[in-house]
Amino acid sequence: MKFAITSKGDSRSNTLMHKMRSYLLDFELVYDEEEPDIVISVGGDGTLLYAFHRYSSRLDKTAFVGVHTGHLGFYADWVPEEIEKLVIAIAKTPYQIIEYPLLEVIIRYQHGGKETRYLALNESTVKGAEQTLVMDVEIRGQHFERFRGDGLCISTPSGSTAYNKALGGAILHPSLPAIQVAEMASINNRVFRTIGSPLILPAHHTCMLKPVNEADFQITIDHLPLLHKDVKSIQFRVADEKIRFARFRPFPFWKRVRDSFVSDKD
Numbered sequence: 001m002k003f004a005i006t007s008k009g010d011s012r013s014n015t016l017m018h019k020m021r022s023y024l025l026d027f028e029l030v031y032d033e034e035e036p037d038i039v040i041s042v043g044g045d046g047t048l049l050y051a052f053h054r055y056s057s058r059l060d061k062t063a064f065v066g067v068h069t070g071h072l073g074f075y076a077d078w079v080p081e082e083i084e085k086l087v088i089a090i091a092k093t094p095y096q097i098i099e100y101p102l103l104e105v106i107i108r109y110q111h112g113g114k115e116t117r118y119l120a121l122n123e124s125t126v127k128g129a130e131q132t133l134v135m136d137v138e139i140r141g142q143h144f145e146r147f148r149g150d151g152l153c154i155s156t157p158s159g160s161t162a163y164n165k166a167l168g169g170a171i172l173h174p175s176l177p178a179i180q181v182a183e184m185a186s187i188n189n190r191v192f193r194t195i196g197s198p199l200i201l202p203a204h205h206t207c208m209l210k211p212v213n214e215a216d217f218q219i220t221i222d223h224l225p226l227l228h229k230d231v232k233s234i235q236f237r238v239a240d241e242k243i244r245f246a247r248f249r250p251f252p253f254w255k256r257v258r259d260s261f262v263s264d265k266d
């Protein structure tokens with residue numbers, strides 16, 4: 001089996017990365033940064049986001065596992081004290097694969113029929129480049145509302161515990177093939193009106209945003225921010241691709257939610 005390890009870059013994560021690499025080589029696994037079967041991310045959830053984007057072109061061939069060197073993570077659920085156990089599990093056990101849905105983002109531009117496609121593991125956010133975001137929101141091809149406000153956040157179920165949660169969005173179990181649209185400070189008064197609640201869309205529904213006047217936007221894909229000019233539309237839906245996690249033991253999602261946000265005590 002071929003493996004790669006990505007590190008957050010701090011000294012603790014780097015030390016663990018080197019240790020795991022040498023243990024796995026002792027088990028005669030092959031280190032291959034280009035075409036790994038398994039990618040071990042050492043750091044936090046942010047580190048796994050980077051690893052996901054590094055290997056997003058081979059999601060059907062690569063599985064991910066996360067070791068956290070900070071607080072408990074949603075994608076990084078092994079602790080540094082367990083790395084020997086994890087190494088043996090990777091080397092010796094046929095692991096179970098758990099798949100989580102991803103968000104597909106297609107940005108179309110006003111000139112030249114050009115479009116770009118992205119995959120997000122957590123979410124994509126759209127904000128005005130310089131002013132209030134004003135966009136028409138279509139759901140499944142039908143006009144839904146004209147949004148005015150700071151921005152919109154479209155998240156995956158596994159990203160629902162990240163930025164989406166800070167915006168008052170619901171936490172979705174990652175087994176659900178869905179996306180969630182959450183508002184960032186919408187303008188609501190007698191003239192302007194938005195739904196005001198987060199929306200959860202099933203896999204067969206798309207959400208399309210269309211500019212009203214301004215066509216330049218700050219669009220993030222997970223941790224990556226980009227300025228897009230002359231945008232015609234931004235389309236969101238559940239992607240056909242999924243991220244695959246290597247599972248060696250049960251780690252229930254709701255326990256992770258409780259341990260992260262409510263209490264880590266029994």
Ligand code: NAP
Pocket residue numbers: 043044045046047049070071072073074075122123158159160161162163164166222223
């Ligand atoms: P960052 O500012 O360094 O990290 C943001 C925080 O989000 C970190 O504590 C990270 O955990 C945590 N996180 C990432 N994915 C998560 C998930 N699925 N569930 C729960 N927590 C999660 O930024 P970054 O490392 O480049 O990560 C980008 C992410 O930051 C974005 O995808 C967005 O979700 C999040 N973000 C959140 C807010 C907010 O909550 N107000 C605002 C902007 C962006 P680790 O410490 O384990 O890495």
